Amino acid sequence: MQARLSANDLACRRGERLLFRGLSLDLAAGDVLHVRGANGIGKSSLLRILAGLLAPYAGDIASEGGVALLDERPALDLDAPLRKALGFWQAVDGCGSPQGALQAMELEPLMDVPVRYLSTGQRKRAAMASILNRAAPIWLLDEPLSGLDTDAQAKFASLIHSHVGGGGICVLASHQPVAVEGLKSIELADFVPEPKGEHVA
């Protein structure tokens, strides 16, 4: 099955505000899309819409293949040691060999540390490890680079590169530049409605 993610004429409304409208995209295996834009412009909302967690105000989405989402919440039990917190998701995903992802993310020395004591970057690496273990073809990464040191940033970029090289799709939302080859990008500000007259009642 070829991975595919397409959206047609999406609009997103949060509360009384129309964040963006008229956004269409069509991604096939091997595509990386960088969603750019300032804080609060709706990058995270777009990713949540693409993930199917949020209903779009208008437009529709079609996807083929499992979707994995990385956002600012790592979904790891704060009180549990990392081994146990990641182990839960491995059990849910039925992942038998988590070692590769742990090595890639350099998490092995941290396995006995409770998640509460991990830094932002370490938590992000842990969340990324559970995405790697999931083997979903569509990756939606929300600010994947924030909180990471330069080594980890390079590591994330190379992981994204090899993921799409293997037939995956990656959409990443970030306000900072991302060093991935063959990157397509959209600027979310282009889809923001004019301030006047477009205000939804």
Place this chain on the structure above:
Amino acid sequence: MMWPLLKRDLARFFPFAGSGGAALPLLFFLAVAMLYPFAVGPQPELLAKTGGGVIWIAALLAAILPLERLVASDMELGVFDQLRLRGIAEESVMAVRMIAHWLSFGPLLILASFPAAALLGLDGATLHVVLLGLLAGTPGLAAAGLMIAALTASLRGGAALSGLLLIPLCLPILIFGAGALARGDTASLGFAAAISLLLVAIAPFAAGAAIKAAREG
């Protein structure tokens, strides 16, 4: 798919399973039973007459205590979103959580009723009615608690609110469950069990809907 969920929920909510705080409701329950004779005085007739009701009140309050941790922390951590992305419906997650919540206070509360009954000087017949009543009523308390916890999870200060909201929902169970004590027969326990079952049937759907609604908010 459901077994890892139940395992995680039990590890988080079952008393003495590692995370501190989960044993508190049980200790709270015993503390109420222990303090009551000191508060009303040691007349055996009075204790025997009111003791069963005190056990019920203590059980109700013990069921309120874990509510704060039941849903809100997972919502904050994005656990429900990640489960949704893996194709696991909110209703299933909530059904599993309801079972885990009941397992972590119901059976232990029923066991703790034996020492509580001894402290309050209840006779065997009264204890029998209390035990059957708790068996019939606690699943309903767990179900109502889960619904309220899911509804208030996205609110600020939801924990205090959830305790208040649970009380009216639990009133029918209390009336029929503890009411059996006054008459000394077990006939009305059937009603308590029926209300319990109804709540158990509704709760996963109501709680699941609450989580979905919170996502849109």
